[in-house]
Amino acid sequence: MITSRRTFLKTTALGGASLIIGFNGNRLFAANRPNEFKPNGWVRIDADGTVTLTIGKSEMGQGVRTALAMMLGDELGAEWSRIKLVQASPGPAPFDDLGTGGSGSMQEGWMMRPAAAAAREMLITAAAAQWKVAPNECKAEGGAVLHPASKRRLEFGKLVGEASKLPLPKNAPLKSPGDFKLIGQRTPKIDGRDIVSGAARYGIDAKISGMLYASVERPPWPGAKAEKMDEDKAHAVRGVKSIVQTESGVAVLAENTWAALKGRAALAVQWSAAPVDAFDSEAHAKNLEKAAREPGNRTRKEEAPAGTPPVARTIEAIYSYPFYAHAPLEVMNCIAHVEGDRCKMIVPTQAPNRVQKQVADLLKTTPDKVEVEVTLIGGGFGRRLAADYALEAAEISRAAKAPVQVLWSRPDDMKHGHFQAASAHYLAAGLDEKGAIVSWKHTKAGSFHNLSAIEPDEVRNEAWWGGWSWGVYDVPYAFPAIETAYVPVDLPVKHGPWRSVFAPSSVFARESFIDELAHERGADPIAFRLQLLQGPDTFKVGRETFDRRPLRRVLEVVREKSDWGKKVGERHGRGVACNIYDGRTHIAYVVDVYVNEDGHTKVERVVAAVDCGLVINPIGVEQQIEGGIIWGISSALGGQITFKNGSAQQSTYSDFAVARMKDAPAIEVHIVGNENARQPFGMGEPPVPPIVPAIVNAIFAATGKRIRKLPILPNDLA
Amino acid sequence: MSKIALNINGTRKDVDVDDDMPLVWILRDVLAMTGTKFGCGVGVCGSCTVLENGKAVRSCQIPASEAKGRSFTTIEGLSRDASHPCQRAWLEEDVAQCGFCQPGMILTACSLLRDQPNPSDEAIDAVMSESVCRCGTYPRMRKAIKRAAALMQEKKS
Numbered sequence: 001m002i003t004s005r006r007t008f009l010k011t012t013a014l015g016g017a018s019l020i021i022g023f024n025g026n027r028l029f030a031a032n033r034p035n036e037f038k039p040n041g042w043v044r045i046d047a048d049g050t051v052t053l054t055i056g057k058s059e060m061g062q063g064v065r066t067a068l069a070m071m072l073g074d075e076l077g078a079e080w081s082r083i084k085l086v087q088a089s090p091g092p093a094p095f096d097d098l099g100t101g102g103s104g105s106m107q108e109g110w111m112m113r114p115a116a117a118a119a120r121e122m123l124i125t126a127a128a129a130q131w132k133v134a135p136n137e138c139k140a141e142g143g144a145v146l147h148p149a150s151k152r153r154l155e156f157g158k159l160v161g162e163a164s165k166l167p168l169p170k171n172a173p174l175k176s177p178g179d180f181k182l183i184g185q186r187t188p189k190i191d192g193r194d195i196v197s198g199a200a201r202y203g204i205d206a207k208i209s210g211m212l213y214a215s216v217e218r219p220p221w222p223g224a225k226a227e228k229m230d231e232d233k234a235h236a237v238r239g240v241k242s243i244v245q246t247e248s249g250v251a252v253l254a255e256n257t258w259a260a261l262k263g264r265a266a267l268a269v270q271w272s273a274a275p276v277d278a279f280d281s282e283a284h285a286k287n288l289e290k291a292a293r294e295p296g297n298r299t300r301k302e303e304a305p306a307g308t309p310p311v312a313r314t315i316e317a318i319y320s321y322p323f324y325a326h327a328p329l330e331v332m333n334c335i336a337h338v339e340g341d342r343c344k345m346i347v348p349t350q351a352p353n354r355v356q357k358q359v360a361d362l363l364k365t366t367p368d369k370v371e372v373e374v375t376l377i378g379g380g381f382g383r384r385l386a387a388d389y390a391l392e393a394a395e396i397s398r399a400a401k402a403p404v405q406v407l408w409s410r411p412d413d414m415k416h417g418h419f420q421a422a423s424a425h426y427l428a429a430g431l432d433e434k435g436a437i438v439s440w441k442h443t444k445a446g447s448f449h450n451l452s453a454i455e456p457d458e459v460r461n462e463a464w465w466g467g468w469s470w471g472v473y474d475v476p477y478a479f480p481a482i483e484t485a486y487v488p489v490d491l492p493v494k495h496g497p498w499r500s501v502f503a504p505s506s507v508f509a510r511e512s513f514i515d516e517l518a519h520e521r522g523a524d525p526i527a528f529r530l531q532l533l534q535g536p537d538t539f540k541v542g543r544e545t546f547d548r549r550p551l552r553r554v555l556e557v558v559r560e561k562s563d564w565g566k567k568v569g570e571r572h573g574r575g576v577a578c579n580i581y582d583g584r585t586h587i588a589y590v591v592d593v594y595v596n597e598d599g600h601t602k603v604e605r606v607v608a609a610v611d612c613g614l615v616i617n618p619i620g621v622e623q624q625i626e627g628g629i630i631w632g633i634s635s636a637l638g639g640q641i642t643f644k645n646g647s648a649q650q651s652t653y654s655d656f657a658v659a660r661m662k663d664a665p666a667i668e669v670h671i672v673g674n675e676n677a678r679q680p681f682g683m684g685e686p687p688v689p690p691i692v693p694a695i696v697n698a699i700f701a702a703t704g705k706r707i708r709k710l711p712i713l714p715n716d717l718a
Numbered sequence: 719m720s721k722i723a724l725n726i727n728g729t730r731k732d733v734d735v736d737d738d739m740p741l742v743w744i745l746r747d748v749l750a751m752t753g754t755k756f757g758c759g760v761g762v763c764g765s766c767t768v769l770e771n772g773k774a775v776r777s778c779q780i781p782a783s784e785a786k787g788r789s790f791t792t793i794e795g796l797s798r799d800a801s802h803p804c805q806r807a808w809l810e811e812d813v814a815q816c817g818f819c820q821p822g823m824i825l826t827a828c829s830l831l832r833d834q835p836n837p838s839d840e841a842i843d844a845v846m847s848e849s850v851c852r853c854g855t856y857p858r859m860r861k862a863i864k865r866a867a868a869l870m871q872e873k874k875s
Contacts, residue, residue: 061816061853188812195817196805198753198793202818205752213747238736256747257756258739329757329765329818329852378755378818379852410758619812623858627815630854653762653850661846664856 019122019160020044021115021168043072043119049143049157051078056088056098057105058350059191060328060380061627062684063620064100066190068109070616071680074182075116075175077140078156085190087374090352090367098352098374101385101497103582103682106616110679117172125169126162127154141181177614187617191376203348203375204333204407211335212241214396214406215260217267218249218416221274221646222492226250228270234263243267244399248392253400257407278646279492281323281422288424288489289318291445296485299466299473300541304481308438311430315520319427319509320709322640324420325648325656326498330378331413336393337403341365343394344403348377350384354452358387359394381631382497386418386451411651419641419648420498421447421491425472425509429517430481437517437532439481444469444506447491463542471506471689474544476551476580477514478535493643499631500688503581508710511577511693516706525576525697526559550586550611550674551578557609557670562590571595572604573702577694581686586611586672589629591694592665595702599718603633603665603695610669612686614677621683622669628687629667634658636692640711722786726751727795733782741777741785742766745792753793753821757850764849767822768792774829793821796828803873804828807866808859815853823849827863836867 021043042054053072057064065085073083088095120140127145128135131152138147144155177183194200219226231243234252239259244251252263335346336359343363349355352372360367377384393406408416423446430439448454448468458464465486466473473484498504518528533548533555540546555578558564568574571594578588592605608625615621639656642649650656696707703717721734726749733748740759745751745768757765759778766777769791777790796802800809804824814820823846830837830845837845842863851859 059816061814063815188809189814191817192809192812192814193800195814195820196793196808196824197797197800198821200817201752202755204756205746207750256739256743258736258743258747262736262738327852329755329763329816329850331756377816379816381852407756410760410763623812623815623855626857627854630856631852652758652760654760658850658852659854659856660848660850661856661859662843663847664854664860667857 018044018046019119019164021119043076043115045119045123045156045160047157047160049082049155050084051076051082051143051156052084052086054086054088056095057109058100058352058374058377058380060100060350060377060384062624063189063617064105066187067106067616067620069190070182070187071109071113072116074180075113076120077142079143080182082143089374090356090372096353099354099385100350100380101382102501103585103685106680106682113174114172117174118169121169121172122163122166123156123159125166126159129162130154183614183616184618186619188619200376202330202378203346204330204378206335206346206375206405208335208337208344208346208403211403211405212253212255212400213257213260214251214253214404215257215264215409216249216251216392216406216412217264217269218412220271221278224271224274226269227272229267231267233266233268237263237266242400244396246392246395246399248388248395251396251406253396253402253404261409274645274647279643280645281643284491285320285422285424288422288445289320291487291489292318292424292426292443294443294487296443296445296487297460297465298483298485299462299469300482300484302482304438308480309432309436311438312433314428314430315517316426316428317513317516317708319425319512321423321425321505321508322710323422323642324498324635325414325417325641325650326379326381326383327414327653327656327658328379328381328383331410332389332408333406334390334393335403335405336390336397338363338394338398342369343397344371345390345394346373346375347390348375348384349387349390350377350380350382351387354385355387355390358391362391362394363398381499382501383418385497388418388494414651414656415648416494418451418494418496420504421495423505425506427509427513429513435521437479439483440475440477440479441483442472442475442510443485443487444472445487445489446502446505447489447495449496450491450494451496466542469502469506470582471503471510471579473541474546474580474583475510476546476548477529477532478539479532500581500685503579503685503689504635504692507577507579507689508692508696511579511690512696512708515575515693515697515700519700524565526555526564529576529578530555544583546580546583550672551580551588553672554578554586554588554609554611557672558588558590558607561609561668561670562607564590568592571702573698573700575694575697575699575701577690577697579690581689584613584681585683585686587686587690589690589694591691591698593695593698593702595699595717597718599714599716601637601695601699601712601717603663605666605668606691607668608670608687609672610687611672611674612683613674613679613681615671616680618671621671624683625669625687626667629691630659630664631688632691632695633663636695636710636712637663638711720782722782724785724787725789727791735782737781737783739782741768741780741782741790744782744785745777751792751794755818755821757819757822763819764826765819765822767825767849769825769828772829772832774826793825796825802828803866803869804831804862807862807869811858811862811865813855813858813862815855819849819851823851823859827859827866830863831867831870835870837863
């Protein structure tokens with residue numbers, strides 16, 4: 001799918017002691033942008049042989065630091081143990097477009113390889129010149145250039161002086177899969193040792209000199225006013241230094257976190273009462289269900305070919321999906337130090353440039369005056385694409401005239417998230433006289449993200465509307481007639497990307513409804529899907545092309561590996577679901593559940609098959625599948641966020657339950673080889689969408705009860 | 719407020735803190751030992767777990783007045799070189815994703831293995847389900863605990 005590999009290279013020699021190459025990986029979606037020089041990484045080789053890779057991707061558990069180091073190190077011919085990683089900070093240039101989301105890092109990283117290849121060719125050229133041999137007789141391996149014929153070897157470090165004086169090679173050849181040394185190898189996490197010894201530093205662990213600790217009492221509903229508070233009592237708490245009011249609430253600053261928390265409690269802020277029409281999630285769910293039946297904005301339409309039998313009857317269903325919190329273990333936090341028109345930020349963020357830009361706007365300064373240091377992230381899942389927690393830290397630092405660390409409490413984090421928005425789905429299948437599906441309709445009613453404003457000049461065509469409803473317009477099945485649509489519904493609470501963005505609700509509805517149709521037909525749910533996946537190997541929606549072949553393959557693999565078709569015990573059931581994520585990653589699951597007499601569901605086993613293109617690190621792929629499955633179990637069987645009087649009702653992991661060890665099934669991951677794979681695809685998000693419907697379908701097989709509303713409650717099944 | 723002495727990883731620490739300051743903040747803010755994580759503050763997630771005489775305790779639930787005079791081991795004190803069987807097993811099974819909850823998880827596993835050197839799946843579920851990992855590393859943690867148990871038995875024999 002990537003047609004051009006526009007990589008811009010630039011060399012810099014620092015006193016002849018290092019070879020440095022800057023590079024740019026264009027996003028797949030940016031192909032129509034003008035040619036800008038936006039490098040988002042550097043490859044640097046020092047005289048001591050250290051290879052330093054500066055990467056612009058945030059590590060939040062998805063393994064991106066390890067995978068990028070593998071890709072670049074392999075292309076360079078580096079020795080794995082000599083690779084050092086440096087986290088890029090955003091800058092006006094060269095790091096002006098950093099961001100980690102949408103499972104795009106593998107593709108972007110893949111496009112950075114020419115930089116490593118150029119460095120390798122320069123090192124080889126330098127060595128060949130010294131040996132007076134032809135460069136093509138030499139190779140780079142294990143951090144050195146080798147001349148096999150004469151058994152000579154020169155470490156990279158000894159070559160950087162000469163190499164950095166050479167012109168940058170054009171189109172340095174890239175390694176082919178047969179030559180990979182690191183790519184495809186099971187490679188332990190580069191930060192693993194730091195993690196198990198407590199040395200890994202997350203945002204919450206950062207400190208700067210003279211820093212105060214802040215805790216913010218936040219308005220319970222948007223627009224609430226602090227009507228009364230006891231500042232004297234808060235000041236009386238030992239260690240409390242100051243109290244400042246900002247957009248986000250009333251901040252108590254203190255010498256340590258505990259004093260800030262106590263001061264905040266002592267303030268006893270009384271907020272104005274919520275208006276009678278304040279946001280209520282139950283009423284919102286009803287609105288969504290109503291909206292889903294509206295015609296909406298079309299995202300795809302295919303008319304039935306002539307000669308298709310007419311619709312004899314229609315089966316329809318409404319699926320309802322709730323709000324969820326991200327609930328990463330590391331609460332939102334940020335250090336900010338505003339001094340005049342300058343600001344230093346230390347922040348666990350997925351969007352360093354958004355933080356920089358928004359803080360610069362807040363301070364009425366330019367982005368170059370805002371220094372942003374990105375830390376390791378204790379769970380991102382899309383929550384840290386928002387800059388709210390960084391902005392408020394800058395605001396508080398400015399008001400208090402001091403460096404501050406703002407640390408959210410767990411209830412702050414749970415109640416003031418950028419939630420996964422609720423949505424409703426209307427599905428309808430038209431069947432002909434014989435019961436074959438001749439038409440498919442799927443309308444999603446949901447809400448635009450409100451992380452940042454939608455540009456008014458955006459063209460609202462089918463593709464634009466489709467962009468809000470992944471998993472709807474890209475239905476992979478070959479129905480004669482297809483009509484999909486999106487209905488936007490206003491949502492006055494903060495919401496935004498969550499793991500897998502828009503796909504989870506859509507795929508839950510679609511794959512569950514397909515299961516309904518299979519049972520209606522008396523068909524085997526895998527055979528039924530494979531039959532619907534017949535027809536052309538590829539199909540197009542707008543400009544996007546989708547490939548059915550890998551989806552058929554992963555379905556066949558889970559059928560073969562899961563004892564599909566073998567009888568299961570009483571109250572046990574087996575279900576299937578599959579999905580193509582963002583046109584790229586193909587996954588199928590077979591799930592075994594047991595539903596007890598009280599209606600409690602235990603997911604006992606999951607067999608997964610995935611085709612994610614070229615595999616960089618098999619450990620990383622397995623981990624993300626396992627993690628995505630557990631994430632899905634949390635959303636199927638755990639908590640939801642509800643709103644009453646404008647406020648989120650949940651406050652911690654006991655009332656927003658997430659999966660725990662006892663809920664974890666046995667998981668089998670089959671990475672389906674794809675010999676045609678030319679590039680890797682991301683794995684952070686794709687494992688999430690199909691797991692919930694596979695569970696729902698297994699529950700139907702076990703109990704005969706069809707779940708159309710999440711989360712699944714024992715009462716639904718008792 | 720009072721001056722208290724407590725022992726962290728074998729070293730006496732004197733701190734001057736409020737009586738009600740939880741141990742997690744004494745460790746993190748006062749002693750700058752950040753391996754112990756803050757997660758929920760109410761004892762439901764396990765991120766702040768430390769060991770006392772080998773037994774897992776939640777440092778967010780122990781105020782200074784109670785921590786006084788007691789001895790605790792944090793993740794930083796488990797070994798000098800990540801060589802404790804649980805740390806080794808965690809690395810060998812490639813458990814961590816974001817890693818934030820893992821210090822608490824590793825110390826909880828140490829406590830479990832002290833009480834039950836060869837734990838069943840049920841015992842692992844019972845003890846480890848008191849803690850939260852949002853990345854979903856549970857299947858690997860289960861394997862790592864079994865591997866650590868084997869490593870500990872090897873060491874003994």
